[in-house]
Amino acid sequence: MDNLALLTIGVTLLCCVLGVAGLHAYTSGRAQRDALVERLSNTGQLSDTGRGRRFAAFDRRLRRTKYGRKIELKLAATGLSLTPGEYVAYMLGGVVALWLIASSVLASFFGPLAGLAGVWAANTFLNWHRAKRIEAFIGQLPEISRVLANATQAGLALRTAIGMAADELEAPAGDELRTVSDQLAVGRSLDDALSELAERLPSRELVVLVSTLILSNRAGGTVVSSLRNLTDTLEERKETRREVRTQLSQVNTTAYAVPAIGVGALLMVDQMLPGALDRMTGSLGGQIAVVVSIGLYVLGFVAIRRISKIDI
Template sequence: MDNLALLTIGAVFLFGVLGVMGVHAWSSGRAQRQALVDRLSHTGQIEGYTGRRRRFRELDRRLRRTAFGKRIENRLAATGLDVTPGEFFVYMVVTVLGLWFVAQAVLASFFGPIAGLLGLWAAFGFLNWQRNKRIERFINQLPELSRILANATQAGLALRTALAMAAEELEAPAGEELGRVANKLAVGHSIDDALGELADRLPSRELVVLVTTLVLSNRAGGTVVGSLRNLTETLEERKETRREVRTQLSQVNMTAYAVPAMGLGALLLLDRVMPGAIDRMTGSFIGQAAVVTSMVLYGVGVFVIRRLSKIDI
């Protein structure tokens, strides 16, 4: 009887230990799997993974399965931001709702939906601005990148090795982007595909020229030192020209945004001088049509000024 009791206690203790070990192994494996999914799926930036705890994971997984989520993911990949599609979507919704309520409280209820649409446009405009900013920084690093590749190939290194070395020596964003290229080459992708994805992710004339030079030289099997030397000088000249053009057009670009800001300021000033003027103005169809027409005209003015001041180099 005593042996049966001891055997029962021992079996219960053994099963308890095995159960605890199983739960621990399951939770540890699930945590590792989730960390791997986050690293592989976070806007394609495995190199820049920071280990930050991701928010809204369930929403992020559901959003990635949709076409809208994939589009957001591709845009975030081009910006280099450490944000998941789920996080960006939640932040965007909060911003839209906040602008909606603020516009209703400060101006009038008519301006709530308009402010919400402007918030939605501003969210994607922010992504485009970050993308263009990253492209501009990458373009400024292209002369140094071309110089490093020329020195590496002149020393007898293969193009794959030269790209990996450039990824280690250059700072972001060139270092991060070339790190992606090096990782793709390490797992079997061709140089044409890896560099082609880089050109699609950060489109610019300078990068297209560099990628075309590297791809053609790799296909033909010839030396790329002379081409890269000449390309380095050309990129340096284009860099200085772009800086001068940007300086000359800075006043025009500021004017494009200052004029709508003055219109909004005049509207707020009118409501201060005549309290309730905005409510009375937007309370009729004619007033609403006038407000919408003025906003459309301001938008057309900004678009025209931006187009006239845009110079392709």
């Protein structure tokens, strides 16, 4: 009986020790997994000010959806220090604020319209930042081509030349090439890394540069001469794009001035005749007239933007 009691106590103690060890291993592994997921999903868990990311739980759930992955790719192309969760939360807050402001200042009918305008403005904000980053990257393409040509002429491999260009060039070219260099360092092929770069920052100039590098890497051709010729071509296209953008600046300003005039007219009418917007949108005919007028302003904005859009 004494031996049985001792055996039972020993087995119980052993189970307790194994249970504690297993619980410790589980909690530490779970913490390491969460830290790895956060590090891989967020480009930098802390911002420049050292604060933690906001809406972390909402961000993790959003990234699992198709819409979240689409937002994540778009944010990666803009270079903004925002997570998809932060962007969507700020957008929803802005939509609610615009809804309340339009309902109180103008009329309750304009609340949903202002909310839709807030969603459009948030998407336009991302597209504008993306286009701005692409333009800045295109402006650095001649320098990228020149640095790669000099590095390959000195006998360096193309992978090494990309890493050296990432260290020498400023943002956004330096950041994007650093991403390509990091992908190459972990075993991704040069074709996949450069193709992802061209997909992230779509432009004809970058597609030409990427195609030149990929074909030269596959066929083993003369990379230096190809990059030299490409540098001259990119310089000419850069000057052409600058001239076209200067010529179309007035047209682009007119496109944004047209809807601004409409909003200003509504505010002026409401100030001159208090309650006029409530009476106007209180009937079905007035609501239809407002929707049609807004549609015409949107149509004019889109038409002017399409006319002024010139592919080079």
